[in-house]
Amino acid sequence: MRYLVADLAGLLLFSAVGAAFHGTVPDAQLLLRTFLPLVFPWLAVAAVVGTYRTPGWRSFALTWAVAVPAGILLRQLLVGRLLSQGTLAFLLVGTATCGAVLLLVRLAVGLWERGRRRPDTAS
Numbered sequence: 189m190r191y192l193v194a195d196l197a198g199l200l201l202f203s204a205v206g207a208a209f210h211g212t213v214p215d216a217q218l219l220l221r222t223f224l225p226l227v228f229p230w231l232a233v234a235a236v237v238g239t240y241r242t243p244g245w246r247s248f249a250l251t252w253a254v255a256v257p258a259g260i261l262l263r264q265l266l267v268g269r270l271l272s273q274g275t276l277a278f279l280l281v282g283t284a285t286c287g288a289v290l291l292l293v294r295l296a297v298g299l300w301e302r303g304r305r306r307p308d309t310a311s
Contacts, residue, residue: 190297191243195234198293199226202286225266226259226286233258248294256286 203222204214212218233255234240239247260282264270 192240194293194297198290202289222263225263229258230255252287256283
């Protein structure tokens with residue numbers, strides 16, 4: 189469950205930072221325009237791959253490699269830019285950047301959990 193929440197937070201962070209980077213105010217439209225088109229493929233691929241049944245880097249990487257490009261293409265379709273000149277660049281840069289954000293969020297969760305499990309040695 190923690191990785192599901194972390195991944196959704198990572199997708200939302202990617203969406204918000206991307207919007208801000210392009211001069212768009214992150215708002216409710218952002219959810220419809222960018223975040224949800226990423227979430228639906230992510231959840232679908234994760235269900236098929238078993239990303240949350242058997243968490244690991246392999247299932248995470250496979251989910252990222254399939255779901256994020258699918259989500260980006262879905263977003264481009266929904267905003268009417270699927271065949272625009274910038275779609276390929278957005279696909280490549282967005283997939284890589286989103287992967288980095290998701291990876292950093294997952295690493296942060298792992299470090300936080302490790303810190304919580306350590307016994308207090310400052311006695």
